[in-house]
Amino acid sequence: MTTSPAERPGTRYDIAVLGAGPAGLAAAVAAAGQGAGTVLIDAGARPGGQYWRHREGDEGALHHGWGHFRRLRRGLSAHGADYRPGHCVWHVERTEAGFTVHATREGSPRTVRAKAVIVATGAYDRQLPFPGWTTPGVFTAGAVQALLKGHGVPAGRRIAVAGTGPFLLPVAAGLAEAGVRVVGVFEAGLPTAFGRHPLATLRNLPKLAEGAGYLGTLLRHRVPYRTRTTVVAAHGTATVTGATVARLDQRWRIVPGSTREIDCDTVAVGYGFTPQTEIPLQLGCAMRRDADGSLVARVDARQRASVDGVYVAGEACGVGGAQLSAVEGELAGLHAGYATTGSAPDRRRLAGLLRRRAAQRSFAAALHRAYPVPDGWQTWLERDTTVCRCEEVTAGAIREAVDDLGATDPRAVKLYARPGMGLCQGRVCGYATTCLVARANGRRPTAEDLRGMATRPIAHPLTLGALAAGDDSGGDDSGGG
Structure with a gap:
């Protein structure tokens, strides 16, 4: 290199x-x-x-x-x-x-x-807020995997992996192989829905084999795998001391009487990307x-x-x-x-790549249909549940911006209540805020809604000194360092 x-x-x-x-x-x-x-x-x-x-x-x-x-x-x-x-x-x-x-x-x-x-x-990682998700010890699934892959460090000793999508499997399998006690994988969706897309499945059999390998690892380490179930609350103050899991219906509303507490010191959560x-x-x-x-x-x-x-x-x-x-x-x-x-x-090379892209895209589309994110997750939230961690904006404040101040889109809510105005500039809370605002206005999120929380003139934090310095080396185009 x-x-x-x-x-x-x-x-x-x-x-x-x-x-x-x-x-x-x-x-x-x-x-x-x-x-x-x-x-x-x-x-x-x-x-x-x-x-x-x-x-x-x-x-x-x-x-x-x-x-x-x-x-x-x-x-x-x-x-x-x-x-x-x-x-x-x-x-x-x-x-x-x-x-x-x-x-x-x-x-x-x-x-x-x-x-x-x-x-x-x-x-x-895409994050959905829930009561207690700002407690130290709640990580994104990707962060837990990055710690393990990049540094060889497990995020905890008793970890609950929750959310939806196939990414939960390699995260949990990697933790289990590293000697971590994975107390359960709690999949909010129903992966068997993928069986309704046989053509995409047949065109991508190696991916199914990969998933089966991860499931085999979980079975070997006796890791429970629960579908239509997820973590709906994390408990603790200075650190996570446990979590509440619940069964969900098809729209992701909590099934009455299905909640139970589990013992864990870490929660790894991911709802797509x-x-x-x-x-x-x-x-x-x-x-x-x-x-x-x-x-x-x-x-x-x-x-x-x-x-x-x-x-x-x-x-x-x-x-x-x-x-x-x-x-x-x-x-x-x-x-x-x-x-x-x-x-x-190179026409032959291009043709082969186009065939592979078509097969992979069909598989991705089938996964998106098999692992949807219904808006029932919003019913897990309490009025004081934090949505924007940077500015400490709650679900209640976002709904008030719509109900009391007449905001009709996420950008207006951003101006009224400040979600997305902090250090991360909406990278963490943008999707959730967009969904909350759209539902409060009785509609589905649009591309324009998402754009209002995703447009940033600065894509990565930098100091004012670096900004004022302008080009490096007096206009050296090489940029070498």
Whole structure:
């Protein structure tokens, strides 16, 4: 792998790839393989993103598809791509010559210029609030997995894993294999609904085998797996001392008389994922509301966004897992490479990728239908349940902004009651706030509702000093550090 081989003033790239997860790695390798001058920019210390997060010297004991990662890592070096770890991108702007990517590295400004941009920024855990979810010891499922993969540290000793979606399985299985007592996996949905999509299943049998492997691990470690059940409250003050779980009906309302308390010191919760779309929004890309309720960028068959020179791959254009992300990344890298270098398209390679993308997307669509998030979760909330952790805005305050102040959309509620105005800028509470406001107004959330909580002129926190410093090295386009 190459790290900044051409740190000299005036360096301009054909393609800047943002994010070094499955989509970004595949895009960078494909683009560089076409002869395009490619830079891969990522906030992490090592490539792999959240999916292939690892420690130094780790050879993938806790990872699925590690061989694919190693091949991509070798390809990155073999094709001479410039890899920039530790670079936090906070803004991308359109210029006459292409795009200027603004980032910081260890607090200092870094600037990269390129003809085209591939956005592969991934996603993070979607959270639904519930009483006690701000108690220390309540984590996102992704955070628990990141601690284990990235540092070898279990988040607790007795962990309850709750939420919905297949991601709960590898999280729980990884914890169990690491010696943690997983007191239960509480799946709010009914995974057997996936059986109503046999065609998608047959086209993706390896994924079913992967899921079966995780279930086998849970069985071997005697981890209870409960469906139509979830954690509806966490207990404790200084730390979690237990949780309340409950059976849910089809609309996710608590079944009367079904609640019970469990003994745990940690709760890991995840209800799907929220794509990181700050950069497409900054660039004015057309967006849409996806089947899972997320705001995502619109792309065409070549992974091109609505803005010329912008490509989007992976979760930012629709949550579908690492395999789909890698295929989309390769397609984006190839097409960006063809466009910037004028090289002839490899029709056979493209046809194979398009078939794989279609199969993966059908599987992702089936998963979204099998693991919906009905709005019955809102009935778990009490009036004083915190929704926005940063500004300590409660569910009651959000409803008052609608009922008493006449707010009709999340942006108005944001101005009246301040959810989304704190440090995270709505990354954690944005989805929940949008759903609460829409339901209070008697309708379903729209793409415009989600945009109101997702648009941010600064995609990553930075200091005022770094902002005032402007370009690094007096306009050094290399941005090397």
